[in-house]
Amino acid sequence: MNTCISDKEDLGTKSHNKRRLNRLQKRRNIRKVRILTSRLRVFTRIIFLIVIVWVFLKVINLSYWYLDENIFTVYPNRYLELEGNKIISNKQIMEKLQGITLPKKPLYLIDTTPIEEKLLKMAPVKKVFVRRYWLPARLRIVIDENTPVLSIVPTQKAEPVAVFTKDGTTVKVLGKKYLPLPNGYHTYKVITYDDYKSWKPVLIPYIEKLAIFLESVTADKLVYIDIRNPDDVYIQMKNIRLRIGALKGKEVFKRIEKVASVIPEAMKIKETINYIDLRWNNVSIKLKKKDEEPLIKDESTPAAH
CATH class of the missing domain: 3.10.20.310 (membrane protein fhac)
Known part of the structure; x- marks a missing residue:
């Protein structure tokens, strides 16, 4: 009986060892597959990286x-x-x-x-x-x-000889090689014989501000500012003419402001008005006379004041 029991124990031990060996073998196989898969992934990544670098180098060196x-x-x-x-x-x-x-x-x-x-x-x-x-x-x-703001002309009908531009605090002058300006640009015309190149930069925004103020007060379109005589400046609006005297700081704006009170009546008789005089404290209207010579006889000569 002891012999039978011993044989059964040997068979059980052998069966256990065999199962253990099978498990170990499976683990080894799984480990080998994992190692192989891991190495394959690394290799694939390296190949992919090499391809990307190659393509990148090709692309950056294309003739395009x-x-x-x-x-x-x-x-x-x-x-x-x-x-x-x-x-x-x-x-x-x-x-x-x-x-x-x-x-x-x-x-x-x-x-x-x-x-x-x-x-x-x-x-x-x-x-x-x-x-x-x-x-x-x-x-x-x-x-x-830059934005053109002023056109400089020697006479009323002459083409501009220069244009001033202004953007912020920067003022530049455009010579003839940039003229005439293309359609779509609006500038205020200034008639002068003066050396405009020697003008101080502050004068450009001053004249621009004056032009805007004139159109606002008169509700009329500015045609030109005649400063051929700096001490006796004429302003030609579309319907009326103003005589404002010298351009002196803020005083000019105060004189121009006075014209608002006479504009409604002046517009009714605008054909008979030579100019509205704003040089003095009181606003006066200068009427045309049949035998009176025009203020500006010839556009090629200075105005007679």
């Missing part, structure tokens, strides 16, 4: 990133776009930029500062924005121009 070296020679061309310039012509912009040589670098590495600095030297230019675009590689130059 490069601008033509003659981009500033002829316009229009596929590498350059100009926007916002109305006073300045495309030809003038190209002439200004012809001296710039772009480096043989991809578009995203090109420094656009020299382009901005060149264009900012042009009198009408207020701001410059240079934007880069791809497919195809090109530059878009957006120009923000």
Whole structure:
């Protein structure tokens, strides 16, 4: 009987050991699969990273990133776009930029500062924005121009010889090469023989403010301000003429303000009025006479006052 029991114990032990070995073998197999899978993932990631780097290098070195070296020679061309310039012509912009040589670098590495600095030297230019675009590689130059406010003319019917612009505290003068202004710009006409280039910058906003005030008080459109004689200034509105004397600070505005009280009656007889005199304390109306010579005989000569 003892022998039978011993044989049964041996069989049980062997069966237990076999099951244990099977479990261990399964664990080893699972571990091997996990290790293989982990290594495969790492390898795949490395390959994927290499492919990404290769594609990136290919993309950044494509010819589509490069601008033509003659981009500033002829316009229009596929590498350059100009926007916002109305006073300045495309030809003038190209002439200004012809001296710039772009480096043989991809578009995203090109420094656009020299382009901005060149264009900012042009009198009408207020701001410059240079934007880069791809497919195809090109530059878009957006120009923000100064606002014209005063036109300088030697006579009433003459074309402007210069235009003053004003934006904030900045005043610039535009010469003949930027004239005539394109349609859509409104400026106040100033008749003068004076050397306008020597005018102090504060005079420009002063005259602009005066023009706006005149139109507000008279409810009429300003035609021109005649300052050929700075001590005896004439204002021609659409329907009436004013004589305001010398331009002296705020005093002029006080004199002009007085015309509001006579405008309604003056408009009724405007055909017979030569001018409204605002030089003195009392407002007086100067009527036309049949044999009286006009205040401005000839637009090519100074007014007779």
